[in-house]
Structures are given as structure tokens and as C-alpha cells.
Amino acid sequence: MTSSVKNQSSTGKLISGLETKAAALGFDGVRIAPASSIPQAPERLRQFLEAGYHASMGWMAETEDRRADPAVLWPEVRSVIMLAMNYGPDVDPLAHLSDPQTAGISVYARNRDYHDVIKGRLKELASFLVSRAGGDVKVFVDTAPVMEKPLAAAAGLGWQGKHTNLVSRELGSWFFLGSIFTTLDLPASGAERDHCGSCRSCLDACPTHAFPAPYQLDARRCISYLTIEHAGPIPQEFRKAIGNRIYGCDDCLAACPWNKFARLANEAKLIARDDLQAPRLADLAKLDDQTFRKRFSGSPIKRIGRNRFLRNVLIAIGNSGRRNMLSEVRPHLDDEDPTVRGAAVWALRQLADADLFEQEKLTRSRGEQDVTVLEEWSPHP
Template sequence: MRTSISDRPDKALALRQLIDREAHRAGFDAVAVTTPDAIPQAPARLAEFVAEGFHGSMEWMSETLARRADPTTLWPDVRSIIVLAMNYGPSDDPRELSAMPRHGAISVYARNRDYHDVMKGRLKEIAGKLVAKAGGDVKVFVDTAPVMEKPLAQAAGIGWQGKHTNLVSREFGSWLFLGTIFCTAELAPDRPEPDYCGSCRACLDACPTHAFPAPYRLDARRCISYLTIENKRPIPHEFREAIGNRIYGCDDCLAACPWNKFAQAASEAKLVARDDLRAPALADLLALDDAGFRAFFSGSPVKRIGRDRFLRNVLIAAGNSGDGGLVPACRKLLADPSPLVRGAAVWALSRLMDRAALLALRQDGEEDADVRDEWAFVAGERETEGTSA
């Protein structure tokens, strides 16, 4: 008869102590354990999210629905799930950047080295010591597989999913990276964390694009993080002004959470923070070619969206800046090889130049339909936009 660790309290306690010790030694701020069957409500909620189309163009969410719904579908041998969290709280309120329209606002998490790189190696170290101690097998995930980290983190007791759908902690507010270790060891689970949001709706009211149709429900198609990162198309006109100077993601709903008052700023050394990404000048970003973009964002999650999508975002911010000094840089991008960039440049210039002067720059022979739509919209030949996310 096989004896599990859970049948031997002394061994189970020693193993848990090792996990806690190694997690904190590796720089994680919270660690807890849950079971693969601890989130029975999550699959139905995810299915509803996808059925309503709230996932937008993120087809991978619908394609991996079954595997996300049940951790044992992803790995049948899993018996326990260790959830680890790392604080990335900022030292100031990221919303203050909205008062600096000539500079770009990059989401707090992306101002550091890519968290996948920061966390995965450390998780593997912990997992290796777990196997050395208990035997069995492990798998490590950091937002790179169909794992529902946030519901699992709530089930493990690290925090709860707030009305903005992100994890909230009484100790760290809304600023936590999550990673998981799936293991064959049978560990005693921790208690789930109750929901402490109460009647508060600060996060919902803070959203610039009204992306929450109801508490605990997010329509990603209206979310600035989705629009500037996941969306590969031109950004719909209805959201462009509200985006302001947010060129990669948005922290408004996270920053508005009252639980952040208990959070402490994360160690910049641990996260490998980059000061040059706190408030980069739009003028400098508009000058980036592909090689320059790759070099500047080396090691950053921003690099994953590519130069063209990023320049699209920067041009939206330029159009919202009111800075006529950016006109020459935007004009140059009217001839960019990327139609995504050219179309955004048309819109940016329509906000910074006289309409007649801009239309004088219009060239015949534009082959891309989206760019032609941008020119037609500026010229008044279309009452509504012809592009969408």
C-alpha cells in the first residue's frame, strides 16, 4: 500500500517548511497550497466570459478552455498546487503620469525585467529542492500555460479576485505576480481567502474606457491593456482619447484599490527595475526603428508586441499630447512601411495639425484599407470609423 506524505504529519510539516523557506529565500513574498479541485466555479465563469465574446481576439482562451477549466486535464498526475506570489508594488501612484502628456505611461509591471524571466528560474529552483526532498514530479508555470492562477491563488488563501478581476491581497494590495508549481506530492491545503471588497467600487469607477459591465466582469475589448498589448489591429476611435498617454497597458483599476494603502513598494533590485521606462519621452519613442526598439526594450515584456504595435500606441499618445513639437516625427511616420503605424500617424496628426494642412499630405495610391479609412475619416468622407479591434 502506498503511503502519501499527507499520511505522515512529520514529513508533511518538514516539506511545507522547506517550501516556505525556499520560497522566501528566492524572493517570493507569499506562498500557499491548494488542490487541483479547489476552483469548481471558475470553469463556468471562464466559459461565460468567452461565450459573451469578452476575450476579443484572444482566441487562445477559447482554444484552451477545457485545459484551463481543470488542472488535472493539463496534468493528470497533479495532486497539489503551490501558488507563489511576488510583490511588484510601485513607489508612487502610476496615475500621476497622466499629468505628463509628453511622456508615455508604461504599466508598472513592464517597467521591470520580464517577470516570466525573473520568476521562472526561481520557481524551478524551489521545485528541484521539493523533488529532492519528497521525490515525485513537478511542473512549473508562470503565465505561460492554460492555468487559472488567480482563482487558484484565492483558493490557496493568498488573496481574492477583486471586482476588477485581478488578485487583491490585504498585505500587498493589487500588485502581485503569480506563479505555480504543480506537484505529485500530497500537501495539506491552506484556507481560501474570503472576498473583502464589500461595497467598494473604486476600481470599476477608475476605468477610463468603462471596461467593466458589472463587478467581477471584464470586457477585454474595452480594456486599455488589451487594446495596447493583445490587440493587433488599429485601436477603435471611441477609445483613443481615453487612452491618453498609456502606451503599454493600464494600471488605473489596480492603483485605485484601497487595499494598496497596506502595500509596500517592491524591491527594485529584486525586480530588475528600469528607470528609463518610468516616463519615456514620446519624442524619443517615435524615432525608434525596429532595431532601436529591440535594443531599447531588450529584456522587457514590451518587446513581445513588436515595434509596429508599440509605435501605434505611441502615436495615439502623441495625438493626445497637444504637443505640436511632435508633428515632424509623426509626419515622418506617414511613410512608414507598417500600415498600422501609418494609420495611427494620420490620426495623431489630425489632432496636432490644421485639417487642411494635413489633407495636403494625403498621398494617392495607399493600398491598405485601414489606412485609407483613417484618411477618409479625417477628410469627413466617413461619419464613423471603418476599423475595429
């Protein structure tokens, strides 16, 4: 049932109280948009899907109608409260690129899982809203079919940059988004205009050229997609460009000039994990399923599973150029998972001399049944 706040004075007090409560909960921005504020979203989403830019993320197509329009997801919604939580790093986010024996983990994943951190606080803020003004609410963080970035831009938290992520004049490119859908009719904050201008730093920074045009992202070429969402072997053409990035990629975010105005995040707020800042590839290569789960408990990394994670680690080891790391590769040539075995073969090819590679091939490829692994053993152009 649609609800409304009684008068302008009480509305002002409500919004002021909401902002104060949000700040106390650790949010760095709160803005409001009408649920009807993204009428262009359905067509843009349709074009994205028709181009195949969603890659293997079939759930995007399956939830297309709900994703494109908040009112389809929840017919009673009238206003969307968008929240930003800063995770700006206090170190060079790309420092790992200078040391090929370390693993590059996207900045957001170097902390406790943001879903756990933000959702509980969104629920608390939503409860505060209901206690002051009534109405019904629903809270969402990333996993629901909600187009958070267009809604956040419509609400005025920032604008969608040419890398398709949201950019803020106060937070740069480093912040999480969460939303509260409400049946209340709340005053809109007003949209933020695009401040990218002629800059294309984010586009030029992409190692795999994943932007077919400004404001368009082809997930099939994106390192974040390839290392997190993509199952099976990583296509050959992208492996070298991945370097030592084993979970996500921050290159386009880090290149944004607006980051120079961003504030550093409060580490206590996000619960930063020191063990994920610059882990050694050699240590990560030793993880079995049990130790993987233990090490990444409470981390978003845990969701991709040990096999996909080891695939990424082995690609990074192959790119390290360090022959001494062959000792970390060879045990995985017999791994139970074919994706891990295949990545180990590729890493072996990069680090071993021709004689050693042929020796291992002669020993191990004879009994191999998986087609993708046999392709890794075959001569490459």
C-alpha cells in the first residue's frame, strides 16, 4: 500500500534523521530517487543482452523484466533510497602489478564480504525509517535483480562513468551501493550530471580492451568477469593480459582522475583483512578445498570455490616468469578438477623449457580423458 509523509516539515525532519542515522551506521552518502526514475533502463538492458555482453551470466536475461523496472520487482514501491559506503584504499591499489610473485585481489574483496557488512546496516536503517514514518520496505545489496548504478545516478550519488561504474566527486570510484525500496513517497534528491568530459583514462587502462565504446562493457573480455563469474578454462587470448590478477581487476577504477578527491575508508567499518593485501602466489597454490574454505571464510572470494580460484592462481604463476615456481605448478598437473589441470599445463608451458614440458606431456597426457586438458597439451600457435 502506498504511503506518504504528512507534511513538508515532518518530511524534512525525516530526511535529516535518515541522513544522521545512515552516517552513524557507516554510510557515506544517502540520496533518494522515485522508483520511476530510470525509464531508459529497459531499452539499455535489452541492448546489452542482445549484444551478448552479459557473457555466461544467464541470470541477467532471466530476470530482465524485474531488473529493468523497480515496479516490476515490487509493484508497491514508490521511492528508492540509495546508500553509498566508501571503501577507498589507503595504499596503491595496483601495487601487486610490480611484484609478479604476489596475487592481485580487487580492493573491495580485501575486506570482509561487503554483502554481510552492508545488508545488516541497511536493515537497521530501514527499521529506523519505518519506525518514524511507517510504510513497507525491502532492502537489496547487489545480489537481487536491481539496477543499482542507474538508480544511484538518478538519486544523485554520482554518475555512471565511461567504465560503467558509478563515480562520485566525493568518493571517486571506490564505494559500494545498497538500496532501500519503500512504499513511502519521499522527495527526490535530484540526479547528478556526468562529469567525465573528454577523459578516457578508464577505457585506456583496461588490459583486455573490454570497453567496445564509452559507457559500454563487454563482460566476455573483462578480467573481473573472467576471474570471478566465468567457469571453465579462461580463453587463451586473455591469459597473458590477466597478469597476476587472481580475483577481479581494479585498473579502470584506479585510473579515474576523480579518485584524487576521494576519502580513505575507515578500515574498522569494513573489517579489512591484512592477509588479503598482498598474498604470495606460492602459498595460495598449496590450498586444498578445506584450507581454501578456512582461509577465505567471511570473504567474497570463498564464493568462487577452490577450483576456480586455483585456476586463477595458476594463470598468475604462469605469467610470473619465475621458473622456481614450477614446484607449485607440477602437483596440479594431476589435480582432480580438469580446469585446474588445464591451467597447470598452461603455466607449465610458460615456465618450463621445451624438454621438461615434453617430458611431462609424455608422462601425463596419455591417460587424460578431458578434451579441454588435452587441448592444453597440444601445440599452440
